[in-house]
Amino acid sequence: MSHETSTAPEQATRTEIPATHPAPVIAVSGLSKRYDSGFEALKRIDLEIQRGEIFALLGPNGAGKTTLISIICGLVNASAGSVLIDGHDNVSDYRAARAKIGLVPQELTSDAFENVWNTVRFSRGLFGRKPDKAHIEQVLKALSLWDKRKNKLITLSGGMKRRVLIAKALAHEPEILFLDEPTAGVDVELRRDMWEVVRELRSSGVTIILTTHYIEEAEEMADRIGVINRGEIVLVREKAALMRQLGSKQLTLQLQKPLASVPPALARYPLSLADDGNVLVYTYDSHDTDSGDRVAISTLLNEIEAAGIRFKDLHTKQSSLEEIFVNLVRERQ
Ligand SMILES: Nc1ncnc2c1ncn2[C@@H]1O[C@H](COP(=O)(O)OP(=O)(O)OP(=O)(O)O)[C@@H](O)[C@H]1O
């Protein structure tokens, strides 16, 4: 977990998203899906995506991520509910809705013997867009595929094939890009490259919705995070708010003798007793600077000693997105 990775420029971009969101670019309401098998994959999902944000849909295998984005993109029919894409109903106004969307699918199904250039050019044509060599060139260059444009797909590495999928999804200049598990199974370096590509797309104004089961990916990339589990959205929150909530740290002292209550001399600290008075817990904000932490904790430890309290062990613990995620997912099982 790397909390330092949200850089200043990113913060600046995030604040550009209006605090009061006027019209969401995607509005999902009451969406349910029961597959023919009878399995209920989505249960009355309500979700709004804001223009220009990166939204990460985080959930374990089988949670319903692919089902949800397949319905939004019009590839799978919903059993109930509706989806508006920039005001266009994705069923009754399918063509207008679909033209706004690019989808990078989870599965790598591609025409193995076609070359990169033709594959991407063809994808643009599918949306009835006029040929535009300059656009295709720009997309391929942005994805570092320009040198490979004459290669057959079968000759590319897995990571390059994934980029071709992104290029295909961008060929018709969509305003909204869905990436279904963009970095599943790719190495660390390529993952960082993909993140960079996604950031660049966002700064060019594209709204991004990505699904992932990597907490680190959601943490690294998203402006907002939605957690989905067993067909239900169990949490939607601004990442910054989530990280602030996660910033609390606990210092736990294992006492030599149990205490009946926290001594009045220590009343100004947020201390509490646990385990029948055998454990003293101090909760503090880890977002304070390191030196700030150290001073506060060493002062606290001195005062604890001065109050005559002896401890045999101490440790610190930081709650993490992973912990919250695991708890959310576990609660519902
Ligand atoms: N065509 C189908 N028929 C019946 N059940 C299906 C079908 N497609 C998906 N499901 C079921 O719906 C649930 C959600 O599947 P989905 O592919 O949306 O999950 P996911 O969150 O994308 O998972 P993963 O992380 O593995 O990609 C799963 O239990 C899956 O078995």
Ligand SMILES: [Mg+2]
């Ligand atoms: Mg999936």
